[in-house]
Amino acid sequence: xxxxxxxxxxGILAIGGSIFLFLxxxxxxxxxxxxxxxxxxxxxxxxxxxxxLAGLFFFFPGWxxxxxxxxxxxxxTNPISSHVLARxxxxxxxxxxxxxxxxxxxxxxxxxxxxxxxLRKVSTNTEEDKI
Amino acid sequence: MIYVFYIALFFMALGMIFSLIRFxxxxxxxxxxxxxxxxxxxxxxxxxxxxxxFHRFIYVDVALVYAVLGFIGVxxxxxxxxxxx
Numbered sequence: 001x002x003x004x005x006x007x008x009x010x011g012i013l014a015i016g017g018s019i020f021l022f023l024x025x026x027x028x029x030x031x032x033x034x035x036x037x038x039x040x041x042x043x044x045x046x047x048x049x050x051x052x053l054a055g056l057f058f059f060f061p062g063w064x065x066x067x068x069x070x071x072x073x074x075x076x077t078n079p080i081s082s083h084v085l086a087r088x089x090x091x092x093x094x095x096x097x098x099x100x101x102x103x104x105x106x107x108x109x110x111x112x113x114x115x116x117x118x119l120r121k122v123s124t125n126t127e128e129d130k131i
Numbered sequence: 132m133i134y135v136f137y138i139a140l141f142f143m144a145l146g147m148i149f150s151l152i153r154f155x156x157x158x159x160x161x162x163x164x165x166x167x168x169x170x171x172x173x174x175x176x177x178x179x180x181x182x183x184x185f186h187r188f189i190y191v192d193v194a195l196v197y198a199v200l201g202f203i204g205v206x207x208x209x210x211x212x213x214x215x216x
Binding site for chain 1: 135138149150152159165166173175179191
């Protein structure tokens with residue numbers, strides 16, 4: 001009886017994690033902008049991986065060490081890659097979507113033009129999104 | 132209880148297909164790189180799931196190494212796009 005409930009909890013967690021992975025990819029397909037895609041593609045997949053690994057831990061508790069290493073690694077590295085990708089996309093002039101209302105980095109760069117030295121192109125949000 | 136893993140693998144495969152569509156279609160290089168990152172993350176989760184289904188402990192190590200290599204690849208591609216490499 002106890003074993004059954006442990007397996008049901010693990011199964012719910014594993015399916016929830018895989019649904020989060022699926023929704024992250026769906027957002028990757030449907031979002032209008034490179035920055036929105038970066039956000040959904042990394043945040044939702046981080047939570048999905050963590051939930052899937054936590055669900056599998058209920059089925060096989062002997063792998064706790066490896067699962068903790070994997071969870072910590074995914075939790076640390078996915079935000080870093082998201083940040084680096086968004087930074088590279090912004091500084092190479094990938095256009096923002098036309099629904100953008102505020103671009104605080106652009107305002108900050110306009111106030112202090114010396115920070116613009118390492119930009120190759122200036123980001124503009126006049127180009128049409130080609131999806 | 133094995134059907135739980137089949138359902139989870141079905142959703143992961145669907146997510147991988149969507150990421151591949153974005154990887155092929157993406158208008159800029161950033162889109163393609165984030166699609167590759169999402170593919171790597173889903174691949175890690177699917178590999179651990181397959182490790183439990185096949186009872187092969189070595190697949191967890193493979194998933195760990197795959198996660199490290201995917202992270203390093205994304206960082207290198209992003210730095211290259213930025214012109215700092």
